[in-house]
Amino acid sequence: MIIFFGPAGSGKSVQGQMLAARQGWRWLSMGQLLRDTHDEELFKVMQEGGLVPDEKANEIIGESLKNVSDIKRVILDGYPRKLKQAEWLVENQPLHSKSIDMVVVLEVPRAEIIKRLGLRGRPDDTPKTIGERLMIYRKEIYPILHYLSEQGVHVAHIDGTGTVGQIHDRIIEEVNSCKLL
Numbered sequence: 001m002i003i004f005f006g007p008a009g010s011g012k013s014v015q016g017q018m019l020a021a022r023q024g025w026r027w028l029s030m031g032q033l034l035r036d037t038h039d040e041e042l043f044k045v046m047q048e049g050g051l052v053p054d055e056k057a058n059e060i061i062g063e064s065l066k067n068v069s070d071i072k073r074v075i076l077d078g079y080p081r082k083l084k085q086a087e088w089l090v091e092n093q094p095l096h097s098k099s100i101d102m103v104v105v106l107e108v109p110r111a112e113i114i115k116r117l118g119l120r121g122r123p124d125d126t127p128k129t130i131g132e133r134l135m136i137y138r139k140e141i142y143p144i145l146h147y148l149s150e151q152g153v154h155v156a157h158i159d160g161t162g163t164v165g166q167i168h169d170r171i172i173e174e175v176n177s178c179k180l181l
Helices: 012-023 030-036 040-047 054-067 083-091 110-120 127-150 164-177
Strands: 002-005 026-029 074-077 102-107 154-159
Touching (some): 002 012, 002 127, 012 026, 012 074, 012 102, 012 164, 026 030, 030 054, 030 074, 054 083, 102 127, 110 127, 127 154, 154 164
Parallel strands (some): 002 074, 026 074
């Protein structure tokens, strides 16, 4: 498994999908999996801006990993979001027949994130709310990165600025250096 991290606007979904498509791998987006579920309780939690309980998120990812057991590599996008989820993922690697091979962290400066999200045109994408979301993202991600690093997982911080192609080339170079291609 390759786990993609990056704040909203970093391009992690685009990059994850490109990598999966070009390599014949599977891209699993927690956001998409949650949107595809028919669980009314989950819909309500998400509509209210809340986070899905860890147990439910783990269950959904676990089921999805079982469904793609025949695929060589899986790219996770939007999971894990909490340290407990990362611990669950590490502890259950044998169950899913997939190891965590690498973490890709797309690093994009705050000013660039504000610019990119401003192009979306959503009313809640103000510099203030974007700054708050970035702070929450960093509080969530650093303990996860530390934990995965302690487990021996290679964490690659990739410059997420430039064209989509330039960023993708950096990711490919890093994935290749880990002998995952």
